[in-house]
Each structure stands twice: as structure tokens, then as C-alpha cells.
Amino acid sequence: MERIVGTVIRGLRAPIINKGDDITEIVVDTVLKASEIEGYSINDQDIVTVTESVVARAQGNYATIDNIAKDISLKFGRETIGVIFPILSRNRFSICLRGIAKGAKKIVLMLSYPSDEVGNHLVDMDMLDEKGVNPWTDVLTEEEFRSHFGYEKHLFTGIDYIDYYKSLIEEYGTECEVIFSNQAKTILNYTKNVLVCDIHTRLRTKKILKENGGDKIYSLDDILSTPIDGSGFNESYGLLGSNKATEESVKLFPCNCQPVVDRIQATLKEKTGKTVEVMIYGDGAFKDPVGKIWELADPVVSPAYTAGLKGTPNEVKLKYLADNNFADLKGEELKKAISDYIINKEPDLVGAMESQGTTPRQLTDLIGSLSDLTSGSGDKGTPIIYIQGYFDNYTK
Helix, strand or coil, X not given: CCCCCCCEEEEECCXXXXXXXXXXXXXXXXXXXXHHHHCCXXXXXXXXXXXXXXXXXXXXXXXXXXXXXXXXXXXXXXXXXXXXCCCCCHXXXXXXXXXXXXXXXXXXXXXXXXXXXXXXXXXXXXXXXXXXXXXXXXXXXXHHHXXXXXXXXXXXXXXXHHHHHHHHHHCCCCEEEEEECCCHHHHHHCCCCEEECCCCCHHHHHHHHHHCCCCCEEEHHHCCCCCCCCCCCCCCCCCCCCEEEECCEEXXXXXXXXXXXXXXXXXXXXXXXXXXXXXXXXXXXXXXXXXXCECCCCCCCCCEECHXXXXXXXXXXXXXXXXXXXXXXXXXXXXXXXXXXXXXXXXXXXXXXXHCCCCCCCHHHHHHHHHHHHHCCCCCCCCEEEEECCCCCCCC
């Protein structure tokens, strides 16, 4: 009988994972148990993805506000610090900000507008036009911002992030001044010591600051890149990719991840005889059309993956073939012509008209987005995703 189903994605329920748990054993046992109970076989080129959160939990990769504060003080001294371009997030940045504030004498908080880097809006773009404000040239004080735009709350969270972030800083007796600008070098008019908090544009921001007279210039990936008083750390990303754990601590992005995916793959091979690809994933890379939020607040979608997930898809567009190359065919003739074309397609279709409209993104970014949407961020309890048929095409 002809196969009807293509790619299948399953969210696998796993035990609650705590510090010291063997993540390899838990993932492998979960995969094997699910296949047995649900009645599907494990095949070569199946994919197992594991959310970064449970890997970090198993590693015990946590840090406290005090750990953050000490690292800030060591790097900056107790001086005025410019904290620029943070994203607007209780989960992602609030606890980090508390630690930064505890380690500083004064903070000049510079927010980008109308939105942060990942699309959380402080103000609607149409209001900028209405008020005649140019976000690329105009620097606003907190008073000027309020006079133009009032007290806007975030569409999804109902939070006024200006007041919220300011209150977190002042909670520690740290003086706070809020300004609004999209030009990194603006902050140098207030202080030469700057903590760069943007994620994907941080290297450019640091370069601009250093070239324009900045003194002590660090970014979030420099904070907790080594342990502080026995804390967790991430040598590549520091505080980037961290999440709120408690009111006093954060869970950091997992570290030393490549051995984790390699062990899971090797153990599954040993137990099943099949080569299953494995990756650890964080945020997916997609944009919400209502809130305009780009999901990717982690520094990368996948911090580690096995070799079979390297690269990009090499696919043709079926509807293009049907409308153009084989427009005169129908039914079985059309099916056979398209199947033959796929079987004999070029190994590199970049630039070919037949591939237009496909998605030549990194496989790990595509699969990470698929996994993140499947597992969700709530109470589904499925931190492990099992994907079958992802590498299949119309001919399989």
C-alpha cells in the first residue's frame, strides 16, 4: 500500500528532571518506552530533540543574583554603568537586571524604541509618525518619552516595562536614569562603562562603543562566562539564554552540550542498531504576527547537534514543477514526472527557479522551531520531541 503520511512529530512526556539526573539515560529510556507503548519503530534518520532547559537542569547550571552582582562589580567596579538594549522580558531579563543593579552604583538604562531587539513594543510604530518622532535620530529622556506616548503596557503581559525595570534597579538603592535611543554610541554621553544587552547584534554594538571611546565594554555573554563562588556558568554565552528560575536565581543556557547529543546518539545506536540524529534546542526562530515578537531570545536555536543535522535543505517546489516544467501533465503521468525529477535533482539547488519559495535555512533552525512549537513553554510536559520522516520527500 502506498504511504500516505509524511513527517510525524511526537512530543514525548518525560519525568521531571533535576540536578544530577543522567540526561542521556532519561532521554533514551523515554524514546524507547514511547516507541514501545505507541507502537512505532525507530529508524535511521529519525530525529530526537531535547529542550535546553532540561539539559541545564540536569547539569545544575544555575546562578544567583549575588553571583551576577559580584561579576558585575569585578568587571566594572562600583561605578555608573550604561545598560543598553535589553529585551523586555520578566522571564529573560528581570533577574539578570536585579543582579546587575546590585553590583552597580548607578545605572543609565538605555532602551531601544519602538521595540526591543526581538519585537516587544514599548510603543506602536504609528504613534511615532503621529508625534513626529524619528527613532533613528531622536534621543528621548524618560520625561520626553512619557509626554509623547504616555504609559503603554505590553500587549501580552500587561506590564509597563519602563516602570518595571526602573523599580527593579531602585530596589537595591541603585540610582536609575532611563533614556531611549537606537544609536549605541548615545550611551557614551552618559558613561564610558557599558554592559551591552542585545543578543544577536551584540558584537556590532560592542565594536561601535569601543571605536567611539568606550572604556569598560562588556556584553551579557561576558557575565558568568566563568564560575563565581561556585556558581553555574556558560563559557560561550554567559547570561545569554538564561531564564528566571526563582526570584533570586536564573537557570543558565546549558554548557558542554556536544558530548550530550553524541552520547544519546551512541546509546540509541547500541540499543536499536539505528542512527538517530540528536539535537538540543532552545527558542525557535519565528515571528508572531499579532505581537510582532520574534521568538529567538536565545543566542542560538541549537547549542549542539549530531553531524547529520548540519547544513540546509535541498528541495524543489512541487507546485512550481506542476505549474511550469510539467504543466501539460496530469494524474499518474504528472506524479511520475515529478518523482523522477526529485530523484535526479541537482545536489545544490541554490539559485535554481525550481527551488524558489523553499526554506534554505539551517536544518537545526527549522527543526528547532518545529520542536519549540511542539513542546510549547507551558504545561505540556513534553521536553523531548521525536521526529520521523523529516528527510523524506515525495518519492519515499
